[in-house]
Amino acid sequence: MGDPGLFTPNSVTWQMHGDPMMWVAGIRALYLQALHPRAVRDVMQNSDFRQDAWGRLLRTANFVGTITYGTTVAAERAGARVRKIHSMLGATDPETGERYGVDEPELLLWVHCAEIDSYLQVGRRSGFRLTDAEADKYISEQRAGARLVGLDPEAVPANRAQMAAYFEKVRPELACGPEARAVDDFLLRPPTHPLLVPAREVLWRRVAQLAYAALPPYAHELYGRPAPEPAAVTRQLRATGTLLRCIPARLRWRLPPKHIVRAMARLGPGSRPAPYKLGRELAILDEPGEAGRTITGGERGRWGTAG
Template structure:
């Protein structure tokens, strides 16, 4: 295996910089809240996974599910090209074997339906951008659009046609406007909400849950779009949420990256070891990477013309 392989995105990409930010953990929880509002998508999870079932063991496994998602995103972002392709193939293989049943109609459908995969993808990338931008990470409009274009590579690995995946903020907003009438607070969504607000923990960690996790869940929920708050039935004050997101972002970013990156799954440390110290993710690299990507897009447009 090549030791200098930059992977799907590489150190000059917007994705490389954004996904190293500690607010990604809060963004991931926000994505779960949003994804749960799509009835067919959330039923696919419940009918095929113990992660959010009410049994004790199943609810404990939800932590494993969260870590596996973080590991998958880290592999696609910072792993080698081969590692990313293998991770994508594994996910596609699992999804191909799974199906769910609509309790209202009795219809059986695959969890790898393009519409469902697209919802999960869009909820994730929207959550990453929304939380990072509102928490003070310097992601301008050009960088945000570049990020969405880059994330079409991740969409391909889970089984989507990149041409049908939103590659700009405008396209992403149009997608959510189109899907919004399908969203609802199903019993499964209520269960996800209950788990995220009060996840099962060993008795010794209950105080930590109240002190730390409660703040994480509240921030993630507060960062949802207004229509999601309406569906869940718990309104928030956007200005207050933004202030808390910025304060949390400042606090977490004050922790030295070399300390933060020691936490599992440590993909960033392995990538830097593979590619050298110049590959370290950093916010100041965003402007340069966006300019390069915009230039590439313009050149491709001229060739197509």
Template structure:
């Protein structure tokens, strides 16, 4: 590779996973999950134009979603300099923002490590959960490797990498510990209502009813059972959700990658142009990697025997 591979590079699990189209559904699941942390969701609601009218009476909901996608794409597929610059910009914004607890009047910064950690863990858990459940070939060892790799992303938003869960067991332990803090606040209800019916121009309202509501319903269904209990809304049986995730995954992955990657924000396309065609993300590369690791482990076992 002649160019800079960035933070992760084409041999990483992150490089393969983040190019999958199911990441969009995973991102919506992450928003649902993140909204259940009272302090975190207040920080978003009190500082986001997505939920407050601007001077022209418009909401910047879609702009917020695209900026999030752009940030994840830059960290995954951009150069090292671009990723560091994006992280510095986000840290700078977070340092300037505060939120108020309506019950106590406490003013707190939204860059508190506990809040940043919750947002990070909800994101990586959602990415990994939705992609694996929808049929993307990620082994347990690769899932652990992905979580370890994502400590680099955590560092860029202001967390100490060693304080971030680096495997599935650590991530599960984190969620067990944080669950007593989660609740359905009025702000979480607003996020739920927004995700079910986001504002859209009149011409796009039929598309919202046809497409977006299905995406939101599927993302909601993919939440853990305790999240459904907190939201107090029923969800389809887990087996039905899995079938729909797999069907949606097959449908979206049938669209040629070269077509998908030309849509904004185009990070994958630019990375492949920078590093060469052999670096194209693809599920088969994870299958091949897992097969090589399995073969290596088997050979090591024979030698030990």
């Protein structure tokens, strides 16, 4: 066995972050994060988001993959790079003209909570079955990732109740300003090659709209764009999750940057992320009475209704 890394193959994080719906969750997180005026101003003033938004999204995904499936050393190095970048940057408040650091705990905490809430909400609503205790465990595990970007783990929500209390507290500070509109515009119409515009309209826009629909109602109110009823959104998430999970994991995981493939090579085939490792009694996509059926590729577990 090699170094299991920050979370280890026995964690909820290890199993859930291998799910293809995490990409939809990542887009939801961007929508939600953009509603904090100071946090989104930091992104616009200190990054090349407008010129290289795709690159920024991929770098974020690579960071999450590294700290989830990489070695402890790789995770610590990734966190150190992020902290160093944050320490050198700042943003200007347009109303007061004052500069503030992008590594302020308040801003880091918002970005963290918006991201983790999105992963958890989209995962569960799309059919990745977690008990409430497992959902709490996932949130608690993510305090390790929060530490890497410079937060005090003790100041980060450790369960669903604390996460809900945090969002209730921060809601009065949220608003849909010009920067949030810019993020919204990008997510709906990202720049692409002219030949790919039809695919963007048919495929990407649907994904972005689904991610937007999965936001909490107060976020829809701030953006000023309605969304389907929550029950309809959950059905759409489950349908999308079912479709994406039909793509064999061994194919999905071989796409760059191959974090899971490298982790399995380091730790052995027993480290393969799989929902059944969360203690489920039924196999993935099982019908009643078919517990223990083997699925193609050896995956067993179950996808269930959102909790």
